[in-house]
Amino acid sequence: MPNYRRITITGGTYFFTQVTYQRYPWLCGALARSTLRASIEKVREKYPFAIxxxxxxxxxxxxxxxxxxxxxxxxxxxxxxxxxxxxxxxxKLKLKTKTTQSRKKRKESNLWQRRYWEHVIRDEEDFARHCDYIYYNPVKHGLCKTPQHWRFSSIHRFIAQGIYPESWGRDRVPDIPMNVGYE
Structure with missing residues (x-):
C-alpha cells in the first residue's frame, strides 16, 4: 500500500482539489450544494478554518x-x-456509478474519490496564481463563458471586495502557469 506524504504546516494555507467518484457530475445539484455548505459549517464549529x-x-x-x-x-x-x-x-442521489469490490470491502461509498490533491501555498504570488486557477476553472471546463457567469464561486466576493476587477477573465485568458493546481 502506498505511503502518501503530505506536508503539514501549522497555521498553513492549502489549495485542495476533491473529485467525485468516477467524475460523476452530482455536486452542483441543490441537495449536494446545500449539504456541502452545511457540512463545511458543521466541521468549522469543531475544527475552525478560513475558506x-x-x-x-x-x-x-x-x-x-x-x-x-x-x-x-x-x-x-x-x-x-x-x-x-x-x-x-x-x-438520496441515486447515482448510476458502480461500487467496486474494493470499496465494498472498505465500506466506502460511491460519492468521492478516495484521495484529494493538496498543495501548500508558499507565498502571496502562489496564493494569487491558485486563486486565478480556481476562478477560471469553470471557463476552462466549458461551463460558462466568463468566471463571473459561474454561480458557485467565491469570485463574486473577490470582485465585491475589489480584489479582482469586474472584468477579470472576460477579455483575456489569465496567465496561469501549467503546473498550478498540479504541483
Whole structure:
C-alpha cells in the first residue's frame, strides 16, 4: 500500500482539489450544494478554518483553506466534510456509478474519490496564481463563458471586495502557469 506524504504546516494555507467518484457530475445539484455548505459549517464549529477561495463544479471542487495558527490537521477537516455529505446524500442521489469490490470491502461509498490533491501555498504570488486557477476553472471546463457567469464561486466576493476587477477573465485568458493546481 502506498505511503502518501503530505506536508503539514501549522497555521498553513492549502489549495485542495476533491473529485467525485468516477467524475460523476452530482455536486452542483441543490441537495449536494446545500449539504456541502452545511457540512463545511458543521466541521468549522469543531475544527475552525478560513475558506479563502472556493469553486464548485459538477464533478469536483477547488478551494484554498487557511488553518488556525496552532493547527495543521487539514486531513481531518476534509474527511469529515466528505463523511457528512456522504451520510446525507448517498441514498438520496441515486447515482448510476458502480461500487467496486474494493470499496465494498472498505465500506466506502460511491460519492468521492478516495484521495484529494493538496498543495501548500508558499507565498502571496502562489496564493494569487491558485486563486486565478480556481476562478477560471469553470471557463476552462466549458461551463460558462466568463468566471463571473459561474454561480458557485467565491469570485463574486473577490470582485465585491475589489480584489479582482469586474472584468477579470472576460477579455483575456489569465496567465496561469501549467503546473498550478498540479504541483
Amino acid at each position: 479563502d477561495a472556493f469553486v464548485l463544479l459538477p464533478d469536483h471542487f477547488h478551494c484554498i483553506f487557511t488553518l488556525p495558527e496552532e493547527d495543521s490537521d487539514y486531513a481531518t477537516r476534509l474527511r469529515l466534510i466528505k463523511t457528512f455529505v456522504t451520510k446525507t446524500c448517498k441514498d
